Amino acid sequence: MVADVLVIGAGVVGCAVTRRFALAGAKVVMLEKGADILSGASKANSAILHTGFDAPSGSLELSCMQAGYREYLEIRERFNLPVLETGAMVVAWTEEQREKLSEIERQAHENGVPDVSRLTSSEVLSREPHLSRNALEAVLVPREHVIDPWSPFLAYMIQAKALGADFHFLTEVMGGAFDGETWTIETNRGSFRARTVINCAGLYGDRMEELLLGHAHFSIHPRKGQFVVFDKAAARLLRTIILPVPTERTKGIVLCRTAFGNVLVGPTAEEQDDRTRATTDEATLRQLVEKAEEMVPGLGSMPVTAIYAGLRPASDKKHYRIRVEPDRNWITLGGIRSTGLTASLGIAAHALNLYRGMQEGRSSSIEPVADPPEHPVRNISEEMPRDWSQPGNGGIVCHCELVTAREIEEALNGALPAGDYGGLRRRTRAGMGRCQGFNCQAHLAAMSKDRLLLPMAVSEVPA
Amino acid sequence: MIDPRYDVAIIGGGPSGLAAAAELKARGISRVVVIEREAETGGVPRHCGHPPFGIREFGRLLTGPAYARRLSAMALRSGAEIRTRTAVTAIKPGSEDVTLHCTAPEGVITLTAGRVLLATGTRESPRSVRFTAGERPLGVINTGALQAYAYLEHLAPFRRPVIVGTELVALSAILTCRSLDAQPVAMIEEGPRPVAPSGLFLYPRLLGIPVMTGTKLVDIAGSSRVDHVVVEDPDGHRREIECDGVIFSGRFVGEAHLARMAGLDLDTGTGTGGPEVDQFGRTSHRAIFAAGNLLRPVETAGWSFREGRKIGGFIADDLAGRLGETGRERRLIAGDGIRYVMPQWLAGGAGGMSQIQLRVSRPVGGHLVAEDAGGREIYRQKLSALPERRVLVPQPPLAGGTGRITLRIVE
Numbered sequence: 113m114v115a116d117v118l119v120i121g122a123g124v125v126g127c128a129v130t131r132r133f134a135l136a137g138a139k140v141v142m143l144e145k146g147a148d149i150l151s152g153a154s155k156a157n158s159a160i161l162h163t164g165f166d167a168p169s170g171s172l173e174l175s176c177m178q179a180g181y182r183e184y185l186e187i188r189e190r191f192n193l194p195v196l197e198t199g200a201m202v203v204a205w206t207e208e209q210r211e212k213l214s215e216i217e218r219q220a221h222e223n224g225v226p227d228v229s230r231l232t233s234s235e236v237l238s239r240e241p242h243l244s245r246n247a248l249e250a251v252l253v254p255r256e257h258v259i260d261p262w263s264p265f266l267a268y269m270i271q272a273k274a275l276g277a278d279f280h281f282l283t284e285v286m287g288g289a290f291d292g293e294t295w296t297i298e299t300n301r302g303s304f305r306a307r308t309v310i311n312c313a314g315l316y317g318d319r320m321e322e323l324l325l326g327h328a329h330f331s332i333h334p335r336k337g338q339f340v341v342f343d344k345a346a347a348r349l350l351r352t353i354i355l356p357v358p359t360e361r362t363k364g365i366v367l368c369r370t371a372f373g374n375v376l377v378g379p380t381a382e383e384q385d386d387r388t389r390a391t392t393d394e395a396t397l398r399q400l401v402e403k404a405e406e407m408v409p410g411l412g413s414m415p416v417t418a419i420y421a422g423l424r425p426a427s428d429k430k431h432y433r434i435r436v437e438p439d440r441n442w443i444t445l446g447g448i449r450s451t452g453l454t455a456s457l458g459i460a461a462h463a464l465n466l467y468r469g470m471q472e473g474r475s476s477s478i479e480p481v482a483d484p485p486e487h488p489v490r491n492i493s494e495e496m497p498r499d500w501s502q503p504g505n506g507g508i509v510c511h512c513e514l515v516t517a518r519e520i521e522e523a524l525n526g527a528l529p530a531g532d533y534g535g536l537r538r539r540t541r542a543g544m545g546r547c548q549g550f551n552c553q554a555h556l557a558a559m560s561k562d563r564l565l566l567p568m569a570v571s572e573v574p575a
Numbered sequence: 576m577i578d579p580r581y582d583v584a585i586i587g588g589g590p591s592g593l594a595a596a597a598e599l600k601a602r603g604i605s606r607v608v609v610i611e612r613e614a615e616t617g618g619v620p621r622h623c624g625h626p627p628f629g630i631r632e633f634g635r636l637l638t639g640p641a642y643a644r645r646l647s648a649m650a651l652r653s654g655a656e657i658r659t660r661t662a663v664t665a666i667k668p669g670s671e672d673v674t675l676h677c678t679a680p681e682g683v684i685t686l687t688a689g690r691v692l693l694a695t696g697t698r699e700s701p702r703s704v705r706f707t708a709g710e711r712p713l714g715v716i717n718t719g720a721l722q723a724y725a726y727l728e729h730l731a732p733f734r735r736p737v738i739v740g741t742e743l744v745a746l747s748a749i750l751t752c753r754s755l756d757a758q759p760v761a762m763i764e765e766g767p768r769p770v771a772p773s774g775l776f777l778y779p780r781l782l783g784i785p786v787m788t789g790t791k792l793v794d795i796a797g798s799s800r801v802d803h804v805v806v807e808d809p810d811g812h813r814r815e816i817e818c819d820g821v822i823f824s825g826r827f828v829g830e831a832h833l834a835r836m837a838g839l840d841l842d843t844g845t846g847t848g849g850p851e852v853d854q855f856g857r858t859s860h861r862a863i864f865a866a867g868n869l870l871r872p873v874e875t876a877g878w879s880f881r882e883g884r885k886i887g888g889f890i891a892d893d894l895a896g897r898l899g900e901t902g903r904e905r906r907l908i909a910g911d912g913i914r915y916v917m918p919q920w921l922a923g924g925a926g927g928m929s930q931i932q933l934r935v936s937r938p939v940g941g942h943l944v945a946e947d948a949g950g951r952e953i954y955r956q957k958l959s960a961l962p963e964r965r966v967l968v969p970q971p972p973l974a975g976g977t978g979r980i981t982l983r984i985v986e
Contacts (some may be wrong), residue, residue, distance in 0.1 A: 341703075345835045388798060394706040413843045415828075419703045420711065431986060500664070504681035507660040509611055512832075514664065514678065532799075533713055546832065548701030553716055554723030561726050566799060569730035570819070573755050 114279070114294055116478055117143040117467070117475065118306035119286055120320055122146070124265055124456040127311035128180075131268035132460035133310075133467070134275040137478040141304055142277060142408050145284035147565040148535030149265055152451070153314045155534065156339065156390065156422020158366050158376060159261040161195065162354060162454040165220035165228060165253050166202075166363070171430050172462070177451050179458030184264065191267040193260065193490035194371050194495040200256030200353035201236060203247045203407075209357035216357070228253050229481040236326035242349040242410050255354055255390070259531050260371040260493045261453055262538040267489045270527040274485045280304075282565055285313075288324050290440050297324075298487055308441040308470070310463060314425045315380050315387045317433070317446035330433040330446055334423040335362075336393050337379025337450075340400045341418040343546055344410055344494075346375040349410045363450060367407050372513070372541060373494035374417055377404035379424075379450075390421040417512075418547045424449045434462075438470045487527065490519060492541050509559070512545020520556065524563045532566040581606045583890055584688035585655075586663050586833065589618020590876045591867025591883030592694030593646045596655035598887030604894060607655040608686070610677065616650065617643025618696055619719065620876050624726035625750045631877050635860050635944040640726065642876065666691065666837040670864055690862050690890050693834055693850065694883060699744070700826035702795075708794030712802070714820035718748045720730075721822055726754075731755040731832035733820025737804055738762045738784075741769035742825035742963055751778055752822075758819050760820035763806055764788045770825070770963045795821055806859070827872035839863065845936065846915045853903060853920040854927025854970055855893070856886035861901045864890055871917045871932060874965070879956055885928060899924035904977045907931065910946075912939050912984030914962065921974050931968040933982065935960045941986040943968065948978040958984065 117133045119126050122144035130142045146152060161181060167174040188195060204210035207511035213230065220228040231250045237243060239252075273279065281300060288297040288309075297304045313320040347369050356364035362381035370376050377400050391416055397419055405412045427433050427447030435444040443466050452459070491498060492515075499505045499516045506517030523530050524537035528534040533543070533556070542556055543549040550558070557568035582604050585592045588611030610780045615621060620628055623639030630636055651657060662686065665676040670956050672687040694837055714733045716724075724732045734757050738748050741764040752759050767789055769776050776786050787806065793813065794805035798922055805815045827850035835841060839850045840859035845896040849869045852856040866886040867879040874882070892898045905921040914936040918928065938961050945954035945968070954972045973980055 146777040266585045298730060344834070345832070389710055389796075391709050391794070392706070392711075393708040409796075413841075416704050416706075419706060433590060482817075500662075500678040501683050503680075505680060505682070507614070508612060508662045511662055514662070517680075517847075542986045546701075546719075547698050548703055550698045550701060550717045550719045551723075553720045554728045554730065554732075557724060557732065558728040561730070569728075569732055571722065571731045573725070573729050573731055 113305070115306040116302070117141070117308050117310055118143065118295060118297055118304055119310050119312055120151070121312040121314055122149040122269070122279070123312060124150065124452050125314070125448055125459055127268050127354050128456035128460035129263040129310055129312055129445065129463050130277055131272045132464050134272040135279045135484055136464055136480050140272065140277040141306055142279045143283045143285060143299060143304065144279070144281050145301065147281050147531030149269055149528070149548050150262055150538060151534060153423050153425050154265070155538065156218055156337065156420050157261055157450065157453050158339070158367070158368065158379060159258055159259040159370060159453065160368065161259045162451060163225045163253060164223050165225040166216060166358060167223060167451065168354050168431070169219060169222045171431055172434065173451055173455065176432070176455035176458030176462055179461055180455045183457040183461070184259070188264070190486045190488070191264065192491055193264050193267060194491060195491040196258040196369065196371055198258050198351055198353050198369060199252060199254040200254065200355050201231065201239070201250040201252050202355045202357060203236065203250045203460050205356055207248070210248050212357050213249060213251050220251070220253065225253065225255070229254065240350065240352055242408050243354070244407055244409055256370055258371055263492060264526060266539060269486070271485060271488065273527060275481055276330070276489065279528070285320065285323065288319050288563070295441065308443070308467065311442070311444040311446065315423055316515045317444060321444060325437065325440065325442065329435050329444070330427045330429065332387065332425050332427055332447070334387050335426040335449070336382040336390060336402065336421055336423055337486070338389050338396050338421045339376055339378030340397055340404065340416055341370070341420065342375040342404070343415045343417050344373045346411055346414040347373050348410050348522055350375055354407055358487065365403055367404055371493035371495060375411065377401070379422070387423065390423045392421045394420050415546060418544060418548065436466050436470060441470065443467065450465045475525070487548060490522060508557055510540070510542035510545060512547050513541040515540045515542040520559055524560055530564060532564055533568050536560060538566070579686050581686060581688040582693060582894060583607045583690045584686065585609045585692040585694055586675070587611065587618070587694035587696055587867070588616030588657065588659070589694060589696045589867060590620065590646060590880040591619070592692065593650040594880045594883035595694060595866055595887030595890070597653040598884045600653035600655050600890055602891035604889065604891055605698065609650060609655055609657045610661050610663055610675070611657065611659045614660050615978070616647040616657055616659060619865070622719070623747060623897050624722065624754060625747065626688065628876055630783040632880055644724065644888045646880070656917050660774065663833055666833055666863070668837065669860060673862050690864065690894065692886065692890060693858070693863065693865040693869055694867045695830040695833060695869050697827045697829050697873050699824060700828055702823050705823065705826070707795060708793055710797055712795065712797035713801050714801040715795060716820070716822060718744050718751070718822055718824045721748060721789045722751050725751045731757060733757060733801070735818050736820035736822050737761050737792070737816055737818045738822045738824055740764065740824035740826065741771055741786065743771045745824040746771060746775055746778060748822045748824050749784065751783065759784050761816055762786045763790045765791050770961070778956045792821070827868065829869040829872065831844055831869060834858070834865065834869070837863065842919055846909065851919040852917070853901070853922040854918050854974070855889040855898060856928070857901055857922070871915060889927065905973065906979040908979055908981040909933070910983030912936055912982040913982050916982055921970070925974070927970065929970050931970050931973065933966045933968065934964070935962055935966060937962060939984045939986065941984055943982060944985050945973055945980050945982050947976070947980055953980065
């Protein structure tokens, strides 16, 4: 079988692209080297749905973010996806930062985000009474929101699967060739044929070009971000996303609520060569906690729930690295840094346009699907009712996050079942709470026995 | 749904909660319910598949699961209602009763009670709270999870783990590993000496498990499963230890989430981490009591059992109007050399827990003194102790009067 499109990578971009092309009527094959979707760079982000108020004006990044933002809000109810309408404040803590607020406001206007406004220090405090008194002034961006960073992509992939898309996990691209019409991609699990390849390989986007095109048009410079998650009790201390005044290099350390009822601080921006190891370190984590306490002193008495680190696939340039090779039926969607979560749907739509451009004059066989299926996913956020409040839930398995047996069963058995413990956690929140699996991990290992691509336990022992 | 009203609702069916339930029933309290979130009561001992449990309570040496079964049977026999697979999601104190919002397999349940006893127990600190550096592969768990893997699910999470910590529970981790045919490759302790009595460390040594004190875990490596860890000795030398798992043992913290969300005063900072209580186990809300390992890290099951029984008795006294006012007359302060003191308050009136429990924050030798707000010494005792060891001070010499009392070490 020859697919129309082969997508490499099931991160936020790969999932959105897979869905978009499936909706457009393409026969899609998706290859992912991890055991589940979102198992690379996409598993660790700050979960903010950005308006693009501070993105480079006139950039592709900005237009993808804004298209992605619009599409998410348009489709989210049909997929049962949450949005926390938190708004964001870019807070100036120093005079130097304060001087930059006008420029931030101006850029927001230029970027088509007209509803930003300035808040005096007392307005800042009346909006956020637990914030440090040291806030001098802020720019309020009312439509910056927080979302669940995982469930949308599960929903997109379930939709794509229902439309006939074909997924292969633990499948790593080893090589391939283009014969003028068709790509043959070699993997550790056999070869796959498709007319067009879309490279959504994230941290390995440049490597994929080297491997399959012979030359990479960009190079990935992984940028590590560490995060600290505070206990749910901390959520009472904060409503609005607190953004710093950005520097040239990074958007800086953000403090925000999560869709799951916690408070998050991060990310750091640490350049590194290693593409695989996203490590945390004690000194940095302590600095993050201090930073969070500086902004919201009440966080000082709040327990930490989780720590994590992720690698953003930054490149040698600031902008997205999009490459189209019409003669080789190839599209690269690379260098998608921290804005990928918001922009993913917009990037997918952009990729479809690029594809159509490439197909012009060719006999293209794809026709958009009429009335595509839209399966709502189970809500795991604190914004909407959770399964634990419903009868027949099978009882609680993970107490910290109130995850029910029915939710676990669905995640293991659903349309796109979890591939590993990480995937199970991201589908349900199980094991992600304050005890980090002290109470439920063994139970989860038993429930998931023989049902994950990567099992949790190493062996059984006689009772 | 149903809206039953109880005299006392006990949250948590471990040793202290079950003991309190039995005591309340023995004292003639009619409607007592134990709310347990797991499928069975018994608490942590359910998954400690080894002795010693129960010598003082039942007069014989039992394994944890056998002890848990006896406790449960005792509570049932007493006539208390036991509601398993029911998790309290919120505690809302009202003017008369306390309302408990719960979730169960059948959905949401609301019930009310005249008194609530928090007996939610304790757990070990996970890796996240310790800020341990490295990646986040599979196979990094606490001893509690290891026990559940071994004794409840009969699964092995790894074959060659490193054990972090040397509290008693770290020795339980060794026993549990052996039941899984897993061989720990090292025990790592940041402090200069093991926390549990040093004689016990003959056991790991006999098994060929090196006990590395003054050693810190500085990196966990592995993308899917643990591949190795890096440790740093006191001289700053680092070395790799090959292993496929990490057991973070000890550093117990109370399950204080419900107490926190109910707005109770908590003993934060270097304190117990649990709700602040007076000598009757009363929290900052007059209708809510606490008992067991939620009160302080960490005591044995037997200790929690006896504490639960005592505090159950105080609740019965309170329901009979015999407990007196909740006035928090005296505040006990953990001064130099003291990590925490529990109870943190002494209400007026005699009785209550006869001993103050505390832990020292460093190895100490000298005297423990108690001074009032004016710096006047009101109590002194000889003390030589290590951190994590039980230290008891008689309560009566400190009771009576008002104002703060600081307990501190004079070397």
